[in-house]
Amino acid sequence: MEPTITAYEYSDIKQHVNALVSAYLAVNDRHMRSIIRAETIAYVTPFLPEGAPLTQAFLAGLQPDRLSRKEAAKLLPLLEPAVIPFPQFSTKQLGKLFRKVKKLKQPAWASLNLHELTYLGWNDGGSQKKYLVIPDHERVIGIRGDLAPQTIKGVCAICQTIGNVSLFVSTTKTSGLGTYTRNGNYICRDSAQCNRQLTDPQALQDFLAVVRPQR
Ligand SMILES: [Zn+2]
Structure with a gap:
């Protein structure tokens, strides 16, 4: 089927x-x-x-x-x-999405239900980073950002639900002249939980439009 x-x-x-x-x-x-x-x-x-x-x-x-x-x-x-499952990427495929990252921490695939994922997100606690892999039409976009260690109660920019959110700051190159913009958004610390709360993909697309790297 x-x-x-x-x-x-x-x-x-x-x-x-x-x-x-x-x-x-x-x-x-x-x-x-x-x-x-x-x-x-x-x-x-x-x-x-x-x-x-x-x-x-x-x-x-x-x-x-x-x-x-x-x-x-x-x-x-x-x-x-x-239910359409989220694709399970190999270490090599993820490496291509995050080319500048030397030792990319891998997502805990075994703990993820791929049928629950609209996007993929995982934390690297050691370096206080969060990694996001967000579908965009026929491709996927990798976004890396700093994840603040503090968690507060607030509305997540991705799932639009009140929960335990942390400040996620990503840097986006906004022009060919090397101008960078830092974007801060409060998003769920736990991306698996975020996905279970995500019932409308529009906010995820809006979030992606702000944080995606320019080509
Ligand atoms: Zn969320």
Whole structure:
């Protein structure tokens, strides 16, 4: 099956299913719960591959009243074969994205769910750097910046969610004359968490437009 669901759509579906589970815990009226369930199903269905067995299995799994958090956590991964995974880059490929970096720390691939990634981000705690690999049409752009050691509560420039953010400062060459601009943005310290919160890619594209290196 050709995957058709994007990672940010998958995050959106997960958030809606988790909101449904939370509503079940808060709403005592059975009829009210059935209305909220119907709304959730109506919201997520257009994202799913039409007529696919996994779509049927997933929607059937959403039918029972008062689905628990545990059951929802088992149900959601059913969709993963239909989600477009983020590509796993080799050390060599990453090296090409960050040519100036001598000893590039590699992302912890084993801990990442590629179906949850709209972009790739990882930290090098030792040098207080953050690395980002952001898709841009048919290519990917590598962005490296300084990550402040302090974490504060604030809105992330990428996922637009309130959480633990740190100041990320990247340097962009803005003209052929060698003028550099430093851009500071507060973004989630934990990029895996950021991706789970990212349901609309527009802010990521806006962020990329500001920080991307000029050619
Ligand atoms: Zn974020």
